[in-house]
Amino acid sequence: xxxxxxxxxxxxxxxxxxxxxVALIGCDGSLDWCCFPHLDRASVFAAILDKKSGGRxxxxxxxxxxxxxxxxxxxxxxxxxxxxxxxxxxxxxxMPLWGDIRGCGASEAPGEIQRILHCWGGQVEVExxxxxxxxYARARTRIERCPGGWLASGxxxxxxxxxxxxxxxxxxxxxxxxxxxxxxxxxxxxALVTRWDSCNTRCDxxxxxxxxxxxxxxxxxxxxxxxxxxxxxxxGQWLPLIMRAELVCKMLIHADTGAITAAPTTSxxxxxxxxxxxxxxxxxxxxxxxxAQALTSLGHGIEAMQFLHWMERVSAARAERGWELxxxxxxHGETNLDEYELGxxxxxxxxxxxxxxxxxxxxxxxxxxxxxxxxxxxxxRRGEQLEPSLWSFLGRxxxxxxxxxxxPDHGIWEFRGEPQHLTYSKIMAWVVFxxxxxxxxxxxxxxxxxxWRRDRDTIYDAVLERGYNRKIRAFTHAFDSEELxxxxxxxxxLEFLPPDDSRVQETIDRTLSQLTEDGLxxxxxxxxxxxxxxxxxGLCTFWxxxxxxxSGRLQEARDVFERAVRHVNHVGLMAEQFDPRTGEHLGxxxxxxxxxxxxxxxxxxxxxxGREIPEHALxxxxxxxxxxxx
Numbered sequence: 001x002x003x004x005x006x007x008x009x010x011x012x013x014x015x016x017x018x019x020x021x022v023a024l025i026g027c028d029g030s031l032d033w034c035c036f037p038h039l040d041r042a043s044v045f046a047a048i049l050d051k052k053s054g055g056r057x058x059x060x061x062x063x064x065x066x067x068x069x070x071x072x073x074x075x076x077x078x079x080x081x082x083x084x085x086x087x088x089x090x091x092x093x094x095m096p097l098w099g100d101i102r103g104c105g106a107s108e109a110p111g112e113i114q115r116i117l118h119c120w121g122g123q124v125e126v127e128x129x130x131x132x133x134x135x136y137a138r139a140r141t142r143i144e145r146c147p148g149g150w151l152a153s154g155x156x157x158x159x160x161x162x163x164x165x166x167x168x169x170x171x172x173x174x175x176x177x178x179x180x181x182x183x184x185x186x187x188x189x190x191a192l193v194t195r196w197d198s199c200n201t202r203c204d205x206x207x208x209x210x211x212x213x214x215x216x217x218x219x220x221x222x223x224x225x226x227x228x229x230x231x232x233x234x235x236g237q238w239l240p241l242i243m244r245a246e247l248v249c250k251m252l253i254h255a256d257t258g259a260i261t262a263a264p265t266t267s268x269x270x271x272x273x274x275x276x277x278x279x280x281x282x283x284x285x286x287x288x289x290x291x292a293q294a295l296t297s298l299g300h301g302i303e304a305m306q307f308l309h310w311m312e313r314v315s316a317a318r319a320e321r322g323w324e325l326x327x328x329x330x331x332h333g334e335t336n337l338d339e340y341e342l343g344x345x346x347x348x349x350x351x352x353x354x355x356x357x358x359x360x361x362x363x364x365x366x367x368x369x370x371x372x373x374x375x376x377x378x379x380x381r382r383g384e385q386l387e388p389s390l391w392s393f394l395g396r397x398x399x400x401x402x403x404x405x406x407x408p409d410h411g412i413w414e415f416r417g418e419p420q421h422l423t424y425s426k427i428m429a430w431v432v433f434x435x436x437x438x439x440x441x442x443x444x445x446x447x448x449x450x451x452w453r454r455d456r457d458t459i460y461d462a463v464l465e466r467g468y469n470r471k472i473r474a475f476t477h478a479f480d481s482e483e484l485x486x487x488x489x490x491x492x493x494l495e496f497l498p499p500d501d502s503r504v505q506e507t508i509d510r511t512l513s514q515l516t517e518d519g520l521x522x523x524x525x526x527x528x529x530x531x532x533x534x535x536x537x538g539l540c541t542f543w544x545x546x547x548x549x550x551s552g553r554l555q556e557a558r559d560v561f562e563r564a565v566r567h568v569n570h571v572g573l574m575a576e577q578f579d580p581r582t583g584e585h586l587g588x589x590x591x592x593x594x595x596x597x598x599x600x601x602x603x604x605x606x607x608x609x610g611r612e613i614p615e616h617a618l619x620x621x622x623x624x625x626x627x628x629x630x
Contacts, residue, residue: 010585011569018095018109019255022264030058036196053174055133062125075219087122111196119184148201163192163203228299244572245595258306260288263588269351274532280588289371294596312393337361363410370428373435405429423467424487474510486540499550517580519563535577535586542597549608
């Protein structure tokens, strides 16, 4: 689990959350990443980015470097099991959450983490280490005893630890560390609770057990709420992975706003030791829209609706400066996401720089607008009613794309060089007008449909003329290019062309031969201006599954899917990328892209295998295309 450099593999982590923040806990019982009070704020535990000075909260059974982990069924409450012969220790980790978590605004979540210990089978010794480091470990930390527990402070921030009486404070040159050892006998239970911005040191084991039970029930009730699709047989053997992916996607939604984050971490590297380290703790229009669509397909349309309402609000908030959406926002609608480097942190396994903020927020990405229209279409075709303000918002989106679709952009992969006329971006502009026409045809969306049809057809002709390369026999990354781009696998999934079109099949075959390694698909192989390599991309791999399903290439689709899910970690989580040679996870973790891709591919496989899926006809299937000719 732990290399000689002192870092765990990214895949050795599990995640817990409370719809405001997320914490990562390793198989060794160490909580190595958490930001309070929201996941896009400064970290208080960041050992995953600096093993010495980042800060952690570790609880483990003495002598046991690694435990086994599992979630309490269909919840985001985690258990870590340590064993030595007949004796063992179960560590239950929970970020309390209660109330109605459908949509947003009706749940409560105190800023705390409860860690419940249960000894069984024989006597055990427990080790505890608690070393908060405020403001990404930039603030000088002080730890002292307080009534009923321990108080850590740094700058104007505080955190308490309750449930621990005897401990020692040491300092090994990177700030104070609280350490304790104590024994537990068979049947003994106790709780340790750390609270953000609080002096409350109350700690009662029965209350903590009740909190864990209530929180697990809240998550499970949401996953199995009326209208969801898990009671059906279509999921088959993949049901546990689908349920976990669903719960991960939900955990990345902010309960107060409806914003959906791409991942809860920053600077986990796409290349170990390299500079491809980005902050993903924001709400990308693209990622969030795709997540909302995947949840809608599982019966959670209210999350998608709340996200559209949030998008409408953040667009209205800056309307006086001209109507144009950023590609991403902070979870409360913040627009200033300037990028900074934290030079005092060594980075995961020495991967520098550690970044906060994201300079890509300033980019123009044409394809993001198509995902907004896709999300609205997925809701409306299921009978959901949009409020007038949302119809007006969608109208502004379409009008804006009509003005800008001819411009070059930075695209889905956010290249930091000069903008280009990217094939996939133009296809997503086509999606804007195509979905607008579908919404107008059957659902009363008002606008200049003749103009929409002209723009849609003009883009279609341009993509076929300049986005398809007859020499290499594939759709390419940019107009008049010879480079491949796995994003073009989505062409039949978006219904730009049918799957049996020879150009679609050629693009699939070229992607399999040139962008695929050990069944995993890379985004591209072109020079993106950054040193080092990156891993194969989880979402692109699942797109390959989807297009193979639509193409009737079922055995190939099943093979790619089965290879992909072999890389799911011990508790069902995935990072953004994978190293095909080692299987190691790369990039930020857990990543919404990878989990929504798994959900979509499981549905596609079920359809292709002839199982009855409790879902409206999947976009791209003959059943859907037959009813959407406009």
